[in-house]
Amino acid sequence: MFGSVDFRQVRILTRFALKSEWRSASLRMRSSRKKMSRSWAYWTMVSYLGIGAFSIRLFAHNFSGDAYVTAAGFFMLYVAFISASNIFLSFGTGFLSPDESQIISMLPVGSETFFFSRLAVLITYTTTIGFLVSIGPFIGLQFFFRPDLFANLAFLVVSILTSVGAAMTVIALYGLMLRRLKPSVITRMMGYVQFLGSFVVAMSFVLLTRAEYSFDFHTFNITTEPLLALLPAFWFASLAGIVTGVTSGIYVPLAIGSIALLVLVAAASHLLLGKHYQNEISELSASASTSTKEKNASDRAAHAIGGGFLFRTYTRFARSFEARAVFMLLRAQFRYDTKFRMQLLATLPLTFVYLFIAIMSGGVGDPFTASIKQVARANLLYMIALLMPMMLMQNVSQSANYKAAWIFFSAPLDRAKLLLAVRNALLISLILPYMIVLAITFSFFMPVYHAIEHVLVLGAIAGLLFQLYIMMAPRMPFAQQRRPNRGNLAVTIGLSSLGIFAVALLGLEIYFGYRSAARYWPTFALIVTMSAVLEQAVRARVRKKLEQEEFEG
Amino acid sequence: MIDILHLSKSYGDTLAVDDLSVQIPSGEIFALLGPNGAGKSSTVKVLTGLMQPTTGVVRIAGFDVVEEPIEVKKRIGYVPENAILYESLTADEYLDLAGTLRHLDPDKLAERREELFTLFELSKADRKKLLAEFSKGMKQKVLLIAALIHNPEVLILDEPLSGLDANAALIFKEVLRKYAHEGGKTIFFCSHVLDVVERLCDRIAIINHGTLAAIGTPSELLQESGELSLERAFHRLTGGADIERSTEDILRALSQ
Structure with a gap:
């Protein structure tokens, strides 16, 4: 079966791939190029440990019998989602890496050998994720709830298997897609699939969290709710349960099912991808350079969103060359670069999910008449709306094409004007339409004029926050290398503080300003005035900071 | 037109350019040569405002690249090494x-x-x-x-002929010649294609380990090095290994 695989090459390729990926993930180039510092890989690991630590409470009263299997089932669902979404979202650059394929294609490495080396990297990666997320519950079980080392080690191993199994399932599904669809179609639809996927992932996490609080696992488990057995995560949980002696009824076949599933997805991914791996990558790579036909289709789609109209309007009012240039680039990237478009639209799934939560909790309360408790149902929705401009700005400052930003550094332009032009372009082309949609949505829950006034305040606070953020972290557009979780601790803390400040300000405004029109308009005007007053300070700070910024490429 | 005075650029503890001083007048095609890692790209990045000098002064058309970067950038055209x-x-x-x-x-x-x-x-x-x-x-x-x-008054070109077909390269070289000699513009040229440099450029500077190793017209450099071609002169001035012996060593290693 593996006759054509050179395992010595697999070992070497895997070792070097892991080394290279770890280095690129854990070292961050600073502007002075030669200095490097610890970076996002460490924070990602800490966040996985944090998720695990947070999940310990799942087992506090559920460490034996049916309740344990159910708690473990929900936990395995977390693990599976984290692992699968990681692989899912980085698939194009990770598992099917055109860059690496180009390097390897010059060497005498067979397709299956290359496939197995990538698979080994993937298994290492997902094993690490599984381990980091599960170590917290393992410690909780071992030292607080159930001191049974063998059973708890089994839990840890099964969690890791779940993580690997989920990732392999994604690989197998991609393999199936590659068999059924043309590479060009896959390339085109990948951005949209990932966008929809992020809806599903965000929604799943929300539902999972709510499920934990809503059910007592001693009465709500696989034996009382057999439909849970349809979820593969519960098959793996059954495997962990058997080790602790939960062997009755449905658990044994489910545990066998988990092993069978692992074997099945491993065989499927080998069968669907293994032999044609290099070929698939080169075809995907070739189709990535957008054809004119695709470009036109994409163009039409972007026009449907409003790019053409907004562009014409904006360029008519844009006074500086910097503003016109930046909007031209933003528009082109938005039209042709699916990934960039999806990153800019990434706040939409969260908005949708938080709106859904608010509706499930009884709807969005009218902040002008409802009690604070009713208004607070939509707190998360308000938070995302207030932070949206900053999230957009972060996405615009980072780019996969950051080396092309040399043109901004070598052109005779006012860098402050350039950045402020980006801010204005985002305000007009994305934030304004978002706020209008939000107002329309709110109008289903409150009188139209309340919805408009409420969104005006949200927009004013978001604008004030946006100003503070730009002062705090001014960056040249498209000039930073894109890496997940990029940013230092200071910026992360700063962002969180701004978020808290924003919600507090909104709370104050609702409490004091929304009581009467006589209070509403002056307080609204006060917030807008604060933003306007800050403008000079923003310009001065941005100019000073950006003058010192050096090209990263 | 371009004045580089005691320019140094370091990255942490690594000194990429060390006290470089060069003056390039209008209407001249000037080449900056050097082995890999000699400091050419760092010099170009400082000239074009992509990076700031650690010490020293760089003036283009009379404007300081640090004090008046916008005025400098208005006057330069730049082609980076990688497209x-x-x-x-x-x-x-x-x-x-x-x-x-x-x-x-x-x-x-x-x-x-x-x-x-x-x-x-x-x-x-x-x-x-x-x-x-x-x-x-x-x-x-x-x-x-x-x-x-x-x-632009100044063109800064880092390997500008890379990837061009023969016809385009020919036209472009002619454009450069007339742009400088008839138009009075200054051209700052970095390339590893030494025969092009030899035929196109009026003056050449060679840097090695960030410092200026030699400067002059192509014929002056040949005279100084006692070699017959710029390629050999470059090799001698940058302290490259003995060509014949290195060639023999490589071939011997391959045949073992």
Whole structure:
């Protein structure tokens, strides 16, 4: 079966791939190029440990019998989602890496050998994720709830298997897609699939969290709710349960099912991808350079969103060359670069999910008449709306094409004007339409004029926050290398503080300003005035900071 | 036109350029040569404002690159070593971007763009294609056009002929010659293709380990080094290994 695989090459390729990926993930180039510092890989690991630590409470009263299997089932669902979404979202650059394929294609490495080396990297990666997320519950079980080392080690191993199994399932599904669809179609639809996927992932996490609080696992488990057995995560949980002696009824076949599933997805991914791996990558790579036909289709789609109209309007009012240039680039990237478009639209799934939560909790309360408790149902929705401009700005400052930003550094332009032009372009082309949609949505829950006034305040606070953020972290557009979780601790803390400040300000405004029109308009005007007053300070700070910024490429 | 005075650039503890001083007058084609890692790219990045000098002064057309970067950038055209462009733009759009960033009047921009596209043999259909679809040479042509489009006083070119076909290279070299000698513009040229440098450039500086190893006209460098070709002179001045012995060593190692 593996006759054509050179395992010595697999070992070497895997070792070097892991080394290279770890280095690129854990070292961050600073502007002075030669200095490097610890970076996002460490924070990602800490966040996985944090998720695990947070999940310990799942087992506090559920460490034996049916309740344990159910708690473990929900936990395995977390693990599976984290692992699968990681692989899912980085698939194009990770598992099917055109860059690496180009390097390897010059060497005498067979397709299956290359496939197995990538698979080994993937298994290492997902094993690490599984381990980091599960170590917290393992410690909780071992030292607080159930001191049974063998059973708890089994839990840890099964969690890791779940993580690997989920990732392999994604690989197998991609393999199936590659068999059924043309590479060009896959390339085109990948951005949209990932966008929809992020809806599903965000929604799943929300539902999972709510499920934990809503059910007592001693009465709500696989034996009382057999439909849970349809979820593969519960098959793996059954495997962990058997080790602790939960062997009755449905658990044994489910545990066998988990092993069978692992074997099945491993065989499927080998069968669907293994032999044609290099070929698939080169075809995907070739189709990535957008054809004119695709470009036109994409163009039409972007026009449907409003790019053409907004562009014409904006360029008519844009006074500086910097503003016109930046909007031209933003528009082109938005039209042709699916990934960039999806990153800019990434706040939409969260908005949708938080709106859904608010509706499930009884709807969005009218902040002008409802009690604070009713208004607070939509707190998360308000938070995302207030932070949206900053999230957009972060996405615009980072780019996969950051080396092309040399043109901004070598052109005779006012860098402050350039950045402020980006801010204005985002305000007009994305934030304004978002706020209008939000107002329309709110109008289903409150009188139209309340919805408009409420969104005006949200927009004013978001604008004030946006100003503070730009002062705090001014960056040249498209000039930073894109890496997940990029940013230092200071910026992360700063962002969180701004978020808290924003919600507090909104709370104050609702409490004091929304009581009467006589209070509403002056307080609204006060917030807008604060933003306007800050403008000079923003310009001065941005100019000073950006003058010192050096090209990263 | 270009005054580099005691320029140093370091990255942490590594000194890339060490006390470099060079003056380049108007109308001269000047080449900066050096082995890999000698400090050429760092010098170019300081000249173009991509990086700031650690110490020293660089003036272009009388303007200090640190004190008045905008005035400097208005007067330079730059072609970087690697053709990195926004591949989601068409050639037309990219030149619009470059021209707009240089505050060119839209009508003038369109007119020059048209002339330069024709000169570099980029068809109307090519101009509407995304740069992602362009070959390396075609991308290089777009970069050259973007550097020339505002008729700069100083052209800073890092391996500008890389990827160009023979016809385009021939035309471009002739453009450079006339641009400098008849137009009075200054051209700062970095290349590893020494026979092109020898034939095109009026003066050559060779740097090694960040410091100036030699400077002069091609014939002065040949005279100074006692060699017959610039290639050999470069080798001698940068302290390269003995060519014959290195060649023999490599061949012997391969035959073992």
